[in-house]
Amino acid sequence: FDRRNYSMKIFILIICFFSLSLSGNTVYKGDKGFMITEFEDGLLDTFDFIVKGHIKDAGNGFPSLLVEFTDSIIRECGIAAGMSGSPSYINGELYGALSSTWAFIKKPMGNITPIEEMYKLRKIEGSSRQFSKNKLYINFRPPDFSAFTDSLLKEFQIDIVSANTSNKTYPLTPGHLIGISLIQGDMNAAVMGTITERRGNEIFAFGHPAFGLGSVSLPMVSGKTITTVSSNFISFKLPEMGNIVGTVKKDGYCGIYGILDEKPDTLPLEISVNNAKFNYILANSPDLTPFLFLMCIYHSSYKAFLQDKLGGFKANINIKSDSFTINFHAYYTRREAPHNIIYDMYDIVSYLNYNSDNKIHINNIKLSLSTINDDPFRTINKVSVVPIKTYNKSEFIIDINLKKYRGDNANIKLSVKPRRLKPGNYKLKILGRGDYISLLKNSGKLKYENIEDYINILNSAPKDNYLYIIITADKRMPIISDKSYPYMSIKDKSILKKTTPKYVNTIVYHDSVKANFVPIGIGQSTFEILEEK
Template sequence: MKVTHSWRRYRKSILALFFCWSMSMAQAVDFMPVSEVQTGMEGIAKTVLVGDDISTFNVKVLGVMENRGPSGDLILAKFSGPVMEQTGGIAHGMSGSPVYINGKLVGAVAYGWGFADGTVGMITPIEDMVKLWNIPYEKNLSNSWSDDRLIPMGTPLMAYGFDADSMEYMKSKLPQYGYETYDTASATGDNVKKPLVPGGSVAALLVDGDLKLGAIGTVTYVDNDQVVAFGHPFLKHGESDYFMHNASIFTVVKSVNSAFKLGSMGSEVGTVTEDRGAGIAGKTGVIAHGIPLRFQLADYDMGRERNTSVKVIEDPEMTPTLAATSFYNFLNKTLDRSGSGTATVSYKITPRDNKYKPLTRTNMFYSSESISEKSVDEFYNVVDVLMNNRFIDYEIMDIQVKADVTKSKVTAKIVDATASPVVVAPGDTIVVDVKLEPFRGEVVTKEVFFKVPEDQKIGKATLEVRGGGVVPLPYVLEKQKYNLTDEIIRRLKTYKDFDELFKEIQDTDTNNQIVVEFLEDGVSMVNDGSSAKTAKKAKLESVERNPLPGDIKKEPTASESLSSDKDEKKQEKTAVDTEYIIQGDGQFSIDVMSPAKRDKVLAKRAKEAKQKAKLEKKLDRDASNTVKASDDKGSSVNSSGTNNSSSNDSSENDANNKASGSHVS
């Protein structure tokens, strides 16, 4: 029995070696250079129409178009045969179909004429395609080369698991590519890895996992673990890290514009390492790491939860959009509705380099139109800023996202606030009681303690109370006065290093916070009696105190840098979290003095308040005596006197409070 098992294992090994040798022999083929291609030459091309079965169609050379392609020459050809009759001409997805003349590989079917029938097209020479295996390092080239009369035959994106709204969102963020997307399905056997062969199907994916997004084309040539395909650019990003997958074709769909192959994107088999004018190139057996995203989503109203994941390519231009689109899509499917709602979104972005801290942030959002889209905006901006910052190459290892959504409007408006004291010295604490009116709820009060900065300037100051996502109204008015757009505001802000940028993203106010801070000098809606001519104008750098995370502004000049060392100081503020999205703002006028002067002023005000209280008490007593003189019942007079005494004590307390406190303006 042992001998039998050994023989079987030996026989399997021999068959495996024979299979590998057969594959390498089958793929060993001579090339025909463009210089040998002549008008009238005939050959065949290979492609898949259904499943994995390779079909052939006829090719006849019409001529050579010198230097007309993105990487050099193109070969003009006429295509014919039953396949062309069935498809109506070359279709999207046939790009990369290898063309053979006299048994030699000439190149790949890649382009068609926009104004002609689909049986005339161009071939990219194989000589240019295999150069992609040894190309010098170059990163993120410009967008795809184009000729208005030539149409690459493989640009549609197959989308698995995405809804129409998320695809529109993606296109709005990446309009420069202009790709059409088509919904597709999975196929039986997609999880089985299959060897890539010339004429077979291959897919280059941007998103993989529970969602898939990528382009399907045809393999042109395989040399051991090296592959070239498409014959034209996919995105023309140069050096790339797309996910290389098997593909299986359902059918060729005829279209008014151009037919296309509809297929499934199967098992991951390698990495697309180059994306250039002559096509895409990659290696099998090497899996691109990408950026994994894990989502934990919940709809409170329906009691529905979803845990899901994808990985997206690591690319500064595309990753933010692909990550946000995936988030948007999963949120849509979890809610199974459109429209208003409130979301609490938390995310953690972990860098590959452990010398940098993970970024964690939680925020609340409300939208009356589309809570799904509103929920992903900040997430998109943060990923974009991190990956495209000017300081370091921030490589992301992992992203985790949690979102809880309800249809309820979880907002509260600031309806009133009191601050005490309003005469302070640097280092003092001001207690701010903020009254909030929740949407269709009872008024609640939140207490905020604000410490006056130790280096606060002496004089009048404006204390702002606002929701974390609210731009103070005085800043809005200043912005309008100087006709400053959001883009100008963003460009006014700068950071000295990545740590400062990271801290701003991490600590930027959230929509559910009550924020208390001093406004910039001279920017106020509180009428303190000062002349408009003597009031200082706000510094342009601070017209808007709540920019988007990571906003960039211009570098200061040398003279500005020297003066800013004296004038600029860290903006002190206090932020308190709440369970609501806070709306509205208001201001207090605060007198900042030296400790000695503060004590003197407070003592004087307390004395004046006491005298005022005594005067009010005397007037009340006189009024009470008048009542006594006209009233025959002493018990009623005594009761009245007692009540007046209580009222007088209250008046005295109110007077003392007024001496040191103030209501919001």
């Protein structure tokens, strides 16, 4: 092991990555400047810095300026989250926006994004999907909410911080707070930064991407710094979120760009839990809305103490867009709330946003949750068929054993007459709607490659509960590219050379019976049809 060569490689790597340059610029090492930002009580303060050098490209695709702060307050507190975008001046002129720093550093150093780069935000179109470590300021934070949101929002590199809200509009000049409102109403959430420059009704801020979504229409919200919290890790501003003041139009690689007094695209959401009603206004974005929807479900169910009771609840979700309406019904256990409903609802909203050839604009969502004192769920524990061997056109008696959570088992009997069954061995399955839909999809009987099919499946969910009866033959059929070939009859044998088919048992009979409970799981049994004598 050559320690000298190893150290040299590390040295070369660092030099290539940061590539400090002090020539070819009008700003030089040792030049002095100052930053303007809110530090406490919404008041603007100035903080001095000295230039350490230029970074040609720190991995973000544009040059930035490395500075060290000399002001005693910043040296004690450090650069705080929320200062991103703070206008920085050198030689009396705006150079750019404070945009980044590092954790645990002993000297308060940071990078400044040139304002010339931020002006380019007006013209960007595509999504960069670059994330900066942001704080999500929120006025709701029970003990287990952080664990839930940490897993939910880790893709966006967001930390949750408690904050206050008001119905005020705060100053909209360089150095003051500005942010992107994600949720407003009975719960409020926003990412906050600082205004770098205002040109008429144009706002340039942050100096780094919020979510890197490119062209957007997100609510722009004013704010005020209550105080700045000092931390050995990274300090942060504690803000008060104010009114919506315009629209963020661009979320790009070097900041955000917004227009004041322009109405943003938002999504009204109403959630009712029995007699309690909660109203929210969500940022309407395919990348963000599904996550925000889940946060609101968590908030409303927590506030209504939905998860603290036994029994069950019925959910009805109504989604309206310009081209369709969804009205979906489902049952859930309260002992697992709100997580059981959260992920079902997420699947629906995210599918509408991500799996359509045409962009879908959702106008509003209403979710109604009504509790049921008795537990309506029954697990299908065991299924038997009598007789096991019989002739075609005979009647079958199906004995179903049901298991109740913290209750006694119960038995029910069903009578079916499946006609036109050829002699052979068969399998009977008894199941609920969710498993029934999955079985039909896996067998090729049901397809929803396009959004219209998916919407039809949701709207076909009955208000009442049903037991579904499925009979499958022993013979298996292949599924290739979601197309089924009954009884192994594939005429074009070249298909088998291109792909490996999935084989499933052929469904020969299916029916449903209304039930006064919610069936869970799958019960199955086998029987045989004999040759007619």
